[in-house]
């Protein structure tokens with residue numbers, strides 16, 4: 001980045017510091033990952049200069065012949081990645097983010113004021129699934145379902161709410177849910193009340209692409225996702241739908257909710273979808289799951305409680321309600337030891353959302369840098385050590401030293417220096 005360093009040393013220095021942080025700290029935020037150098041190059045390309053409102057072959061601007069090639073590659077690869085045999089789907093790769101994908105999907109599926117079901121935010125749902133502070137909760141009428149005391153989604157409640165409220169849409173998806181989503185069960189309930197099932201696979205898209213989480217298709221009529229979580233692409237969004245619904249989806253993206261698409265990001269999405277179709281990517285997702293299993297097992301051995309008792313996917317929720325430490329203080333203590341996690345509410349939460357009684361731990365990023373089950377167990381031990389003695393500076397210093405050594409041995413971008 002020699003141009004940037006000489007043209008704008010101030011911004012260049014902050015970027016270098018962030019690269020150092022990513023290299024030197026252990027990233028366990030479940031929604032984060034490290035995109036490949038190829039993805040980063042596509043994102044940093046002159047495609048950012050191009051306006052391309054509309055779809056390939058039907059643009060509102062001239063000069064789109066090359067970005068058309070790029071967007072068509074992205075659409076074709078995403079379709080191949082997520083389509084199931086005998087069930088045709090279309091893809092829109094233009095949403096700027098997961099939230100934008102959800103806004104467009106809602107616009108395509110509902111009129112203002114229509115009712116939908118979604119998972120409660122404090123039970124693992126997402127802001128865009130009907131939180132009162134988000135447009136989804138202001139424009140449409142959300143009704144929330146929950147997880148039961150066992151930590152699993154309460155499908156009886158979903159059925160009861162569906163019958164009572166006759167929603168237009170049932171949203172299936174989560175940001176902090178460690179278990180497998182049963183898309184077929186949601187579809188059966190939706191069919192009973194004439195609702196459409198919209199899956200939001202923002203977190204689990206990489207697992208779905210690798211065949212390690214059941215596919216939302218053919219059960220869900222519309223599927224939204226991010227491209228930067230387990231899928232390991234650039235920061236962005238994606239909408240897929242049964243073919244007859246694509247016209248509504250496409251016009252809900254543009255002109256419904258967005259202007260010009262980010263063609264440099266779409267190029268990076270195309271690269272990431274290509275990577276996700278490889279055997280290497282499937283093996284990576286397998287290791288993500290193995291690492292989550294190893295970490296969950298070790299935390300339970302060390303006497304911690306996990307919401308639902310464990311995990312089927314890439315993340316786990318540590319339930320600290322019976323520990324003397326809050327989620328906020330746990331996040332801070334681990335951060336000082338070089339381990340990055342986020343505080344999270346847990347079912348039956350008694351503290352405020354700014355404090356919480358839980359932390360969310362995910363394995364996608366640490367697995368990308370090459371850590372395996374042996375290291376996962378070690379990291380779980382470090383987390384346990386810090387959380388059991390959060391005020392003990394010597395424990396934190398010892399863990400920080402171990403983290404630094406581990407990160408040096410497993411560089412994120414080998415050969416890059418900040």
Ligand SMILES: *Cc1c(COP(=O)(O)O)cnc(C)c1O
Nearest residue numbers: 097098099126174175200202226
């Ligand atoms: C992360 C996430 C989103 C939002 O994605 P952004 O790219 O941050 O807008 C939407 N839905 C779910 C379930 C998520 O986890």
